Amino acid sequence: MACGPFLEMISARLDGVLSEQEQAQLEEHLAQCPSCRSVARELEGLRAAMSGLEEVPVPPELEERVMNAVHAERRGSRTWNRRRMARSLAGLAACAVLCVGIYQSGLLQSGLMDQTARNTDGSGTVSSDQSLNATQFTNAGVEPSAADADGTDAADSAGEPEDQIAPYQTGEEKVGTKPRETEGDGLAIGQMAVPASVLTLERLPEGAEDLLPPVEEWGVNDQGQPCCEVSVQVFQTLSQLVQEQGITASMTSVPEENGQSEALCQVVLAAG
C-alpha cells in the first residue's frame, strides 16, 4: 500500500490546511488502512504533548546583558563620531602628519608633559600632573552609563576630551613653540627603541577611541603588527578597560608610576 502521500496529508490535517477534496481522500484511505490510522492517532498524541511543553521563564539577566551590549555598541560609535568632528576642527592634515611624526620621534611623551604642566596650575611635580591627566582620561574613556541614558549629545560632551588632552593631539601646539624637537631631547627623555611596557591586544576596548589615535595611523612593529606608543597613564587606563571588558591581552611588564613615568609604553594590536 502506497501510504506516502497520505502520511503527509495526516500531518497537514493536524495543521488544518487540507482542502475538502483532500480531506475526503484521506478519510477514504484511513477507513481501509489500519497502519495509517495508527500513525494518525500517534501524531495527534505527539502534537498534544508538544503543545503541553512548558514555556520556560526567561532568566532575568538576559535583558540586562542585551542592553549592556547595545549600550556599549552605541557609545563606541558615538564617541568615534565626535572624535572625528574634533579632529576635523583641529586640522586633519596637520594632525595626521604630527601623529606619525610624534610617535616616531618620541615627542609624544614630552609634548604630553608640557601640555599637562600648562593645563594644570603649573604646580606640582610631573607625576602629579600626569595622575590628574589619568583621571581625565579615565572619565572620558569610561563614562558612567547614567550620562548616556539621556540619549542626548549634551550628556556625552561633558566627558569628551575636546578641551582635554588627547595624547596624539598634544604635541601639535608645542612642537612649533618649544625647542623640544631635537633628537637629543627625545632621547634624553628615554625614548629608545625598546619601550618600557608592551600591551598586546586582540582588539581595542570600548573607550579606547578617546585615548588612542585611529588604528589607520599607527605604525607597525617588527612583526608587522599595528602599534602605537602611549603615556603610562593611557597605558594603565587602557589596561584597566581591557580587564573590565574581558578582552584577551598580554603585557610584558607593568609600568611603575615613579620609576618609569618618563618611559614610553606601547600598544600592539595582534589580530586573531
Added chain:
Amino acid sequence: MTERELIDRARAGDEEAFASLVRDNEKRVYNLALRMTGNQEDALDLAQETFLNAWRGLRFFKGDSAFSTWLYRLASNACIDHLRRERRQAQAVSISLDDEGEERQTDIPDERFCPETELERQELRRAVERGLEQLSAEHRQVLVLREIHGLSYQEIGQTLDLEEGTVKSRIARARLALRKILLSDGNFSGDPTSNSVKDKRRKG
C-alpha cells in the same frame, strides 16, 4: 506605544524603546533557543546574540513580516549556526514518506502516545523533549516553530525563507521522525530496565 512606534524609535537610536521590544519578545526568542539547543546557557547566549543582531540590523527590518517573525528568523539562524559549529547534528533519522506506513502494520496505536494519567502525560512530554533533541536541526527547527511557537506554514516559510510546500512536507517528515525516535525509545520513562507502570510510579 504600539510596536510599530517602538521599532521606529529604536531604529532612530532610542535604547529604552529597544529594551521594551526585548522585554516583549525575550520569552519567545529564549524558548526557541532553548528547544533548539537543549541547554540554558547556550540559549541565553544565543538569545543575547539574536537581540544584538536585531539592534544592529533594525534598519533592515522593513515591516513586511511581523517583528516577531523577523526575530524568529534571526534566532533560528543563530541556533542553526551554533549547532553546526558544535556539530550536534543528530544522526539524521531517515524518513521516506513512501514506506513509512509499511513499518507497522497494525491497527493498534501505541497507547503511550495517548496518555491518560497526569504521570503518563509527564512521561510523554519528557520523552518528546528528549526526542526533539535527537532530531536533525532542520526537523527540530520546523517542528518547534510549528508546535511550540504556533507559527503558520506561511510564517514559518517567511522565517526560514522556504516555500510553503517545502514547509508542509518538512513538518510531516519531522513529525514522523519524532514518532520513529519515540517508538525506538522503548520505555518512555528512559529507564531501560523498568517496564511496569508500577515501577514508573515508584520512580515518579
